Amino acid sequence: MRRNKEFEPKKIINAVFSQKFIVISLLLLQIAFLIFAVVSLAGQFVFVYYFFIAVELIAVMYIINSGENPAYKLAWILPILIFPIFGAFAFIYLKFQSSYRYEKNLSIKKIENTKPYLKQKASVIKALEQKSSGVSNLAHYMRVYGGYPIYQNTEVTYFRLGEEKFHAMVRELEKAKHFIFMEYFIIDKGYMWDTIHEILARKAKQGVEIRLLYDGMGTQSELPYRYDKKLRAEGIDCKVFNPFVPLVTTIQNNRDHRKILVIDGHTGFTGGVNIADEYINRKERFGHWKDTAVMLRGEAVWNLTMMFFQLWEITGEQSSAEYDNYRPSSFERLGIEDDSFVLPFSDSPLDDENVGELLYMNIINNARDYVYITTPYLIPDNEMMTALCYAAKSGVDVRIIVPGIPDKWYIRLIGQSFYKELIAKGVKIYEYSKGFIHAKNFLSDDSKAVVGTINLDYRSLYLHFECAAFMYGCECIADIKDDFEDMFENRCRRVTYEECASRPIAQRMLSAVLGLFAPLL
Structure with a gap:
């Protein structure tokens, strides 16, 4: 039977x-x-x-x-x-709530402590001004209000899939001699984590300094209770960011959604890929899982190192006194020479600057030919809607790729409520027909790109700790464009105005109601 x-x-x-x-x-x-x-x-x-x-x-x-x-x-x-x-x-x-004010003040203090270590090289700004006054102005804003300088002498490798990033991670982790810093929103037990865990434990025994920071909400149902204690017993210095507790507090909204890996100060990773088997398609969830990431090698990795310390020191009392000891120049020089520009940055919900959204809008507003975007969650606020629609009405080719198979039905319903207006104004909407796209990419005019963790929804733009890498003039931008063109031609279907207009009225009403409360979801 x-x-x-x-x-x-x-x-x-x-x-x-x-x-x-x-x-x-x-x-x-x-x-x-x-x-x-x-x-x-x-x-x-x-x-x-x-x-x-x-x-x-x-x-x-x-x-x-x-x-x-x-x-x-x-x-x-x-x-x-x-x-x-x-x-x-x-x-x-x-x-x-006092808990929110306490964490906000602590965050401001830690960021102030790291500012002397994030100084802008005048020679880099001079070179950037000669190439683009617009990008130089953006770099000025990001330095003054975001706190992060822009760099040259950095090689960038783009990964089209989580599997590609995973293979590179394993290769680079095996090379670690001095320290490994890892910060992820989700860590789930499985092949991907088991492989990385074995390397971390082995490296810890060899004397490599290992620090691991993961979010208390992202891993709340994935890892066993007090898993951080088990890892510390193995020599892996582990902390849980903002552990999820059954208390009604606003601070529970501020999750660490960042994905950062730093190896010996000279190699760093960021992008959308978490540590779980669905991100490398060893476990199927919502069809084929499309995600992207970048690997940085060179001077710009220093921003990722300092980003890690900023959140590491908010979580607990432990301090890291000598930041300069983690500069690659302390123990190794790569000798990388590259005249393109790379700016890794972080966005905090505990300050008054929405640097992620403003950088996105800067790219949209300054585009001349095209803007290509991938996002798993398309819930733009009024400012983003205005920027996207104005760019399209001005003749810029604006294209957005969203999932064909969503991971959250209500987020899809809210997102669909924006399709009709966007398409009517000239924005082209594509659905990734192979499954779920989790990548957060911006690409414009063959010259500018962003790969990171920042979605186009209120939670990501306003409530989470996020990070990304902005690139200008990098060789990898051609690889990012090839990836977009392959998706448009072979892996996506274009959403039409007619199908948006013919959605059932009950579905449209539910979308409208959910949309009103989208910032609180």
Whole structure:
């Protein structure tokens, strides 16, 4: 008799007693208690009800006059007006938490501590000014407001797939002599992590300094409880960034979504690829998994090294006193000479600068011929929509590739609500028909490119710690363009205006409702 796969008691029991289920249950109980307490109190005392109504009005006025993104304002004002008592209480409770202020102040302090180590070479800026005043202005902004200088003498290798990056990672990890720094949003047990883990443990025994930082939410259901303790016992200095706990706090929104690997200070990786088997297509999820990454060799890797330290030192009390000891010049010189320009950078949710989005818009606004984009989540805010539509209306060939098979159905529904307007203004939307595209790439005019972790949605642009590498005039830009052209011709289908206009009305209504709350999802 064929076994009924729909009912497997062991799996159900394991799920019920899993760490993830327990944490979510505690979180929901906490929210339910808060709602019950506030509503009951207001119901018993009339003056309390009117007090909360007054608080609601104050909260709405505060939100309207704040410097937040308009979409974020609307996403908060709606629940406050729909649930006047609890909505206002929830906003105040989440907005004015000491944990958020503490982490924000600590982040600012750590970044200030690293500024003396991130100085801009005048000779690089002079060379850049001679090639492009526009890119020089962008570099000025990124240096002053982002905190990261631009470099020459850096070779960049582009990887079209996670498998390619993984093979290069293994090769370079085996060469490590002094230190390995790894920072990832997701680490999941499987072939990819087992291979890397074995190298890290072996290198630690050989005296190589190993530091590993992973996000508490991204790995919450993938790794065993207190897995960091196990790794430390193996000689791998491991920390968990912002461990997920069953407390209603805004700080839980600020995840470490970055992907950084630094080896001996001279070789670095970044891009969209996490440490899990689906990223290298050894495990199928949502069809073929398309992801990209870059490997840097040379002077620009120093930015990645300092990015790692900035978040490493927020997590725990341990300090790293001598940053200069981690410069490649301390122990090895590669002798790389390259006159192109590379700017690795990080974007923090704890400051007032949205450097990732502004860099993206700079590329869009200054494009002359084309802008090609890949993103798994297309939920642009008003500013990004304006930039994309204006570029297309100005005659720039704007193309965006999104997944053909989504990983989150509701994100796809929200994204589809933007297709019709974008296409009507001349933007071309493509779906990756082979499966799920997780790559976050920008390419413009055969001269500029960005490969990193930054999606085109509110969470990535405003709430997460992100990173990327901006490249100008690099040889690898031709490889990135070849990858785009291959996708357009062989791996994607173009979305038409007619199919957007013919979407069922119920689907369009659900998209519209979900879109209102997109900044809070």
